[in-house]
Amino acid sequence: MLKTKTIKPAASGGLLDRRSFLLSGIALSSAYSLKALSASKAGEGRIDTDMPVWAKTPGHNDVEYGLPSEHEKHIKRIQAKNTPETSTFSMWHTPIENQRGIITPNGLHFSVNHNGIPEIDPQQHTLRIHGLVGRPLKFDMESLLRYPMVSAIHFLECAGNTAPNAVSLTALDQDCQELYGQISGAEWSGIPLKYLLKEAGIKPEAKWVIVEGADGGSHARSIPLEKLMDDAIVALYQNGERLRPSQGYPMRLLLPGWEGNTNVKWLTRLEVTDTPAYTKDESGLYSDILDSGEIQRFSFTMDVKSVITHPSGKQTLPDKKGFYEISGLAWSGHGKIKHVEVSADEGKTWAKAHLEGLVLSKSLTRFTIPWRWDGSATTLLSRATDEHGRVQPTRDQWRKKYASYSFNHYNGIQAWHINSDGRVENRYV
């Protein structure tokens, strides 16, 4: 009993007007294959003659620190295949296509570790500020925990997220976790770094700060002082509890909107200087090679980007045709997402998606749009625009700017091809 006449289209390819879709109510039923109860006898719905065992027996007690259900054990981080087993460098991807909302649970937050994860005793850990300051300072955990704290929800993304789409000449048959697993969202709480820098007394000639972690190998980056005096946080908490070891316990730098590796974990030293240090990771891995051959260093901000997470790579649509909610994530290191457009006909027509829930600066933003799939092969695209008018480029546009082997800061439009059997595949358009 499809009452689809009242549902207005939003673009071709089956994209629907959200308001008329939600108001249609009864139309969802048949489409979603619901099983009608035979309710001919009074009270039949009330008494379930086939009660499952857990509704007839007492349950177990809770525990001191809870974990997900045994039935969800397949939802886990995966280690990127291109990480050599003998190295301490590792990349763990979050299953972003299994997330809803804008918060990633701490156990599933992505992590990239240059020198392995150190096990730090917080009682022995210190944070030093020195260099071009009036008074060099050293903080222990106890003193830091007394400072004023702020909290904010922000995304973190590795500069190399979605690298396969940047460098592979053919679209690899990978899923959302493999391609987009180096992005997560969390509520971070800690001390605005400007309070600590002001206290040390920055000298007028200071322009940069060399930020160093306490991991073996001392991952370090040079950061412009201006960013550190703006929205930088010495993060001590993530989603309401102290940082996990792989997120920098007992403290990390948080630079909202900037590439992951500048958010130095296991933060231990801030040296105020007048020039960058050209550390290993800013001269090597995290510099971008342009098409002109020029090398671009200090390209800190993660640009506007989006991906449809439902449906996405390697998933199969359960019905051959019918109604679905397309849902995805958009973000920009420059500020808020202004809008996300979705195409269900490979880019010929576009419809504005609904921004669902909180739309916050430098945060994951959820978008949704209803879609009626007619069962024929098609391609879904999403294109985000931020509040500064920055728009995601196509893959070709992005690749014209960079060298063919450059992979950091890829933010091209993602295409998911829907085969007529319902299988979803990564696709270049």
Next chain:
Amino acid sequence: MLKTKTIKPAASGGLLDRRSFLLSGIALSSAYSLKALSASKAGEGRIDTDMPVWAKTPGHNDVEYGLPSEHEKHIKRIQAKNTPETSTFSMWHTPIENQRGIITPNGLHFSVNHNGIPEIDPQQHTLRIHGLVGRPLKFDMESLLRYPMVSAIHFLECAGNTAPNAVSLTALDQDCQELYGQISGAEWSGIPLKYLLKEAGIKPEAKWVIVEGADGGSHARSIPLEKLMDDAIVALYQNGERLRPSQGYPMRLLLPGWEGNTNVKWLTRLEVTDTPAYTKDESGLYSDILDSGEIQRFSFTMDVKSVITHPSGKQTLPDKKGFYEISGLAWSGHGKIKHVEVSADEGKTWAKAHLEGLVLSKSLTRFTIPWRWDGSATTLLSRATDEHGRVQPTRDQWRKKYASYSFNHYNGIQAWHINSDGRVENRYV
């Protein structure tokens, strides 16, 4: 070197004007016992001659599902002492005084379980809607996962949270977790229940819905249809991952702002009726006895409430006197928090605290205010007001309304007494 002259007071007892406190910068240093480095030699700050072992050795690899640091193992839920060991009824309290921000991590979210925690196979679990509907419906997980979803950050609070302060004639020497541990905050994602009810077709005479869980004992509550057609969600996700078993896996009802037990976990049945069912839990445990002897049923909404979490019960201020940031949580089941006032002189003078970060409807809201403790015994209070002008009552005002043995919906002003040795104690004022 205290430059405190520029810091303006906000009220007596040492409460400070936030803006002038944050701008004072250098004044924090001495007060926070920072250790100045001897920086007489150039570069001395750069090379740490006493490098810890973790900065000189490679770290370990990450894991599929992360956990907190070994050093944070003491941050855990505790089972309330008044739960009989032989019962399947259990109450687990969140360590709210160790949380920052407004999100509680899933592993530490409070849980109250009337019949133990069932281990439900999501493949066998169904949700039924029947009674006064045009078409009885039965949903399995697969069909539900295709519905449009929304996400929102909300608090959940047990009706009996802070019961000891309601019924104990003397203020018990308990900490924040013991007294306030039945409140948590999370981002919930799921399907607006109104979509499912509309699809079933509500009959005009319908007014109530009996909501039932699949736990052994079938916890059930009667909920006004109006609330279910408003902001009720069939929650499938919590902080970005599927619900934990103790939070209702694979699905629970979420009724923003309403007492915890109405947010029925392991949701399996919705019977649409014209009258409430007067189930065990709405005739017994979760009815309120008024001072007049009258029994108040269906008192669903959690009222405006607040608590200072830093400093709070059983903590000890590390310095005999000095600067501290007072930080706490406020919430109202009726809407947004409008403001929170703090007193550092047992209620004689009050100052408005800063609302830090997101101020969302029916959500935990963080408040902060700087405080200079002069080292003498004093009492800290917080008093929240919501957007509807509802103000927290004093303990005496609350108790005048209810019978002496009534303990649900207690929202009296919390007083923390600071002893001259820095120890913080629960106190009635």
